[in-house]
Amino acid sequence: MLFDWRKRRLIRFSSKGVWLIVLCAIGAMADQPIAFPHNSHVKLGLDCLDCHIGADTRAAAGLPSVRKCMLCHAKLAKEKPEVQKVIAYANKGIEIPWVRVYDFPSEAHVKFRHAPHYQAGISCSTCHGDLTKETVAEHTVTHTMGSCLTCHRQKHASEDCAACHF
Numbered sequence: 001m002l003f004d005w006r007k008r009r010l011i012r013f014s015s016k017g018v019w020l021i022v023l024c025a026i027g028a029m030a031d032q033p034i035a036f037p038h039n040s041h042v043k044l045g046l047d048c049l050d051c052h053i054g055a056d057t058r059a060a061a062g063l064p065s066v067r068k069c070m071l072c073h074a075k076l077a078k079e080k081p082e083v084q085k086v087i088a089y090a091n092k093g094i095e096i097p098w099v100r101v102y103d104f105p106s107e108a109h110v111k112f113r114h115a116p117h118y119q120a121g122i123s124c125s126t127c128h129g130d131l132t133k134e135t136v137a138e139h140t141v142t143h144t145m146g147s148c149l150t151c152h153r154q155k156h157a158s159e160d161c162a163a164c165h166f
Ligand code: HEC
Pocket: 034, 035, 036, 037, 040, 041, 044, 046, 051, 064, 065, 066, 068, 069, 070, 071, 072, 073, 076, 077, 080, 081, 082, 083, 086
């Protein structure tokens, strides 16, 4: 039995030789420094790209700086305890240390790029699930070389090793 911290799953090898992948008690939700609710911010009318500003043109989607949060939270919802944590980071001038949710290990040598997928019209939810229903991002979609290649074959995108690896 082993515990894969990166995928936060308990992986068990049964006697019948069947791999059982069981979501463990802490689930696929990262323990974030602040309980940031995606759902309520999307309800306010914010677009994914308002905060993840690289997703349409760059490799990395990017995480928003605490300065962006303060555009609203210098005035709005200041009484909420979780918002007070945001304000405390901003006052100290340090970024919120978010725990990464979707992240390939460096030893896999994968170079993922958001821009070509955005330009091909593939929605965020295809690869990240429905964030409009989540608070902090959860790891709901597992990306493997097989899952990348299955879609690349269907859409006639590159299957060249060098497209995805460095
Ligand atoms: C466009 C304005 C806006 C921006 C930008 C914004 N927020 Fe908010 N946020 C709000 C409003 C308004 C609420 C109160 C929503 C409600 O009560 O449903 C809120 C609520 C919250 C809450 C409290 C949730 C709760 O009920 O306890 C947290 C935490 C939070 N925001 C964090 C952040 C962080 C972190 C950022 C930056 C990544 C950010 N917000 C960016 C407007 C914004």
